[in-house]
Amino acid sequence: MSSRIVGGRLSSKWLIFCAFLVILMILHMPSWIDEIDPIALSATESSFLVPTHGGNLSDSKAMKKKYFVHTSKCRIPYIDPFSEGAMKLYSPRLFIPCSNESELVSAIYNPNLRRYVLHINQAVAHQLLNSTEKEFNCFYREIKHGKKADTYDMLNPSKYFSQGYVVPLHVEGMLLDCETAELPPITLQKDAYMFIQYREMPAAAKPTKHTPRKPSVIMYGIDTLSRINLRRTMPLVHEYLRGPGWYEMQGYNKVVGDNSFPNIFAILSGYSPEKAKEHICDTDKSGCLDEIPMIWKYFKNASYLTAYAEDESSSNTFSYLKPGFSKTPTDYYFRPFLRALEEETVNYHCPGCRMVYCMGRRLANSYVYDYCRQFMQRYVKERPIWGMFWSNHFSHDDYFMPSAMQHKVLGDLLDYERDGAFEDTIMIFFADHGVRYGTLLDLDEGYLEERLPMMFIYLPPWFREQYPEYSAALELNQHRLSSNFDLHNTLKHIIELGGTPDGPKLPKSFDCPTCQSLFYPIGESRTCSEAGIEEHWCTCEPYKTIGYLGWSNRIAPRVIERMNEYFVHKNLSHLCSNVSLHYIHKTEIKTGLDITWNGELPQLETAVYRTKFKVQQNSADFQATVVFNNITEVVELDVEKISRTNSYKEDSTCINDKIAKLYCICFSDLKS
Template sequence: MRKSHVKLKKVAILLFGVVMTSSLFAHWITRKIHIPQYIHDSKQETGDFLVDTEACRIPDLDPFDSSIEEHIRLAKGIQCFAKPSITFQDGDMLRLNWTTIYQSYKGDFSHCKYQGIRRGEKMSDEHFIYTELSEEFRADVKMAEEFIRVYCFSTSGGKIYTNFHALIIPNHTRLKELKKSLRRHVRTRKPREILNVVMIGVDSVSRLNHVRNMPKTRDYLLRHLDAIELQGYTKVADNTFVNIVPMTTGKFVEELPWNETKRMEPFDKYNFIWKNFASNGYSTMYAEDAPKMAIFTYLKKGFHNPPTDYYNRPFSVAMEKHPSVWNHGHQCVGDRLETDILLDYSRDFAKMNKNHPYFTFAFITRLTHDVLSNAGLADDVYYKQLGQFYKDGLFNNSVVILFSDHGQRFGSFRESYIGKLEERLPMMFLIFPKWFYKKYPKITQNLKINQNRLTTPFDIYETLKDILYFTGHIKGDVDVKQRGISLFEEIPTSRSCDHAGILPHWCVCMMQEQLPVDHRFSRLSVKYLISEINRQIFHYHDRCARLVLGHIKSVHILKNNDQLLRFDHSSNDVINRTVVYGKRTSMVTLFQVAVVLVPGASVFEATIKYDEMTRMFSLAGDVSRINRYGNQGDCIDESHLRKYCFCFV
């Protein structure tokens, strides 16, 4: 113990000398990360930055850079393998396609029946029930059930067809209540405009991957719909759940408060943004695909009661548990892509509410989750769906937000420099009615300026509130220390990651310089990371193996760009900053380390903070697991610890 203490003391003294003289930092650097020089050189003058402000510079990377050539696979289109559907929905009508019946079943068609799919009496997101089979029908049927399973039969009585349909059935009692709430909202808050909100989330699509794999959608958004693209939009935490919560509540998960000890409790009590819209008279909808991976139910309890007026969870679970209807790698239900089913449901909801304000939150996971090139499969889908939204007039009085939660989080691509930045920079588009841009020029000007400012999910939350309580005016005096800032206001150029609530591990506003892996501070920061990971899983030592170092992949010092270094005196600067202890000051240095730990060959990336005064290491944010771990951690239920656990039981 004494020897290690003396050794650490010597290391701390050495670090003190190093951080006080920037010239010695340069001697640590023996090689630079393999990235294009224009990206690495903070002194370049080409202006190749997505964000270029006094407090943040985010490089504008080439989505087809030679350093990632081996990872780029451009996928186009997806075809469902099934006969054309016998049944299709039209508003609240279920109709028969007689052309398909005559052509595909050649006279061997007798009748169809349907069953309703309901949540049932159990207060659970995992529960659903089927109603009794209906009477036979051979003609179009007006539906009272929201969700149905349809069977059709041959003349000999055999089952020849199965399908599922999600319909939007008007609830006149609820609509009457909403109209009363809306009148109160208009009377008390006097919003200058009543704008619908449609939020469509697409899992795991970075801005650059959207450029690579969804060119038709991108062109339609920017050229035809005049979308606002937030090019400096940065995630604030690791996965979907912890980024959606800030977007929909304005809080980090821990601030709800929620943690893994509450994973068996439902989320009903929390104030999600759709509740704000509902209480002010908006009809609300929440829909997801891929129910096993859903945001609030993956290793969590979901909602005891439906969170919105329209909620597709029972339908989604029922369809998932009927394997015979799926094809094309579980992407299609019969001849329909699952993504289309959910987007059609969202569009039908909007059409039903054409004379009443509505709020839609849809999140689509399966098609783009985990496979970088699968965004290409989605290009035609979203291009056509946006076009249909436009044709139906749904952009006339709606704000549409097409977004992602993060980029690709796992795999060899993620281990590249560009992959690391992409993971932190998801796509984000906001589409306002074209009349809005003309009617509110100052807000429009700010929206365009903010395309190249540092933005986060917290800003989306503040913007949603401004849409609900729309005044038509801007405050014009924004406190840069405000964590969330409405996009109707101009984001200050002095905004840093610290101001925006972005922890150093996720911040892309700084440069990085590589240390030799055998440097003493490389070894010390890695040693701290391993001890911290093992500390976190110690409670499961009877199930999870103790992890040890396989090898160090890389260690980088995170440094401010040249412009930001002029502001080192700022107490809000989180990168290599001076911390004040009374009359004494201390330099804080950040090391970003990537390691392979065994057993399990797990690859972790973390940002480690070293405080020269206290001589202490600490985590500066989350630890990223950047290779897939499959079922390695299935022996424990705590989702945030599964990435660390290599089960030996």
């Protein structure tokens, strides 16, 4: 009897010890375990080994592979942003303020007057004057929209203002200059302000008691930022985006093209540039972009107030090697003010940056996101609004520069939250693509860095409560393959909310008839083609690197032949040098999801390959996805789907064709 009691006590102690050990293991489980939701893993892959020694696996073969997406037709592997290879390259950037001076003049919105009032800070003036006795004067010049949509006009002469000046409603932008009263005057401080001036809602657009509540939609975009690099360079922002109401589209895969235009165009129009050219107009022709059925037109027709802003005119989505708009596209349009800021203020380029970093006293992107904040402050409590606010300047050329900006970006989001804007707004925090060239692409996971832009969607509490089925679908779709065309359909779904069941439905994305709103569950067996994602950009199926076999080395030369034929076809042979192979970085074969090849790879007659190679001319690097026949040595590919994986800005200055610039090495730019 006593022995059984002792044995029972020992068993109880042993169970308590085991339970304590399990709890201890859970508490010390590393942060990367939380990166993937169990819904993204198959049953056999939802068990993990706990790493030892601060995260190093004791047995890497035993570690179950993790995925951003794990379905029957798509497996996008999880990538550690802080892998050893990535961290050898990673160099955090230092934030550089544009000015250390406090504002001499600030613009304060008076809600009672519904007007902006200029306040002069006398303490700052005394500091700048180094005196409390000296007098000074302040003036402003109005920035006006020009006769063309993308231009500005300056009204002269300058207008004097004093303390408490109420800005006239017609003034939407101004350059300020305060100077000493002595002769000749000495400048104390220059500044600039852009205003979202209040506009009364038309009577026909005013909601009634029976009008369904409509969410506002704000799209906050950052160029060239993958979901992997966001984690690496902006961990504080990423942590914020994991809060209540936020959904991360972990399988969001860009659809087409190397650069911003085709991917943003797909979101905003539902078309690819090629299909738009075939069915509507050529986006390279003047006036075409005015004809395209952009999403803001649908929002405007649904009584939404609209706005659009970017922070870099030379690389603007619709103006870089594109004709831009001949008509003002949205109710509030920032580009004319941006042009004035770039031309009329002192611009500063940070070290190694091609784009403007500071315009006057402020960061280039601060104007854009202050414009966004004003837009929400003026209207979000009164009427539904749609706006897109896009930043190129700090992320486009330096993929580690976001590390210097994370406090700025986090501050923007927190400001919007403190203002109460998130109570009424669906926020889309997104990018167009990831890193397109540079050393990160040399990593094995480089193709994922490039093809998986960040995509976060916030739903306000009332929306989640009123439409639980939509938030449940979004929760599920975080771990399903999705695309730009799905986002386009989601925006139109938002416009349709509150309409009658038998009312007219908006046309869905033209280029992808099988795409859908993200507010409906995405099928478990979805493929890239069903999401409108072209083969070259698809991240769903694995590739296996093959050695330097004779037959595999014949692929890159055939691709180069097609590139040289392309120059002839485009009538560019007199400007662009033929290219010739220098060496092959690597060649990979598409294996499929359920194929495992051990040992020597079979020499298949026809297969899909991905080859990355360098050419002799200016050491340009390219990556192509092709179908290659080992018997006939014929390659099937679209040259305009080949990726350029290093910078080409100094190689193709002789042409303005946005696509051909990726492949053209101008005779005039050839390096010895």
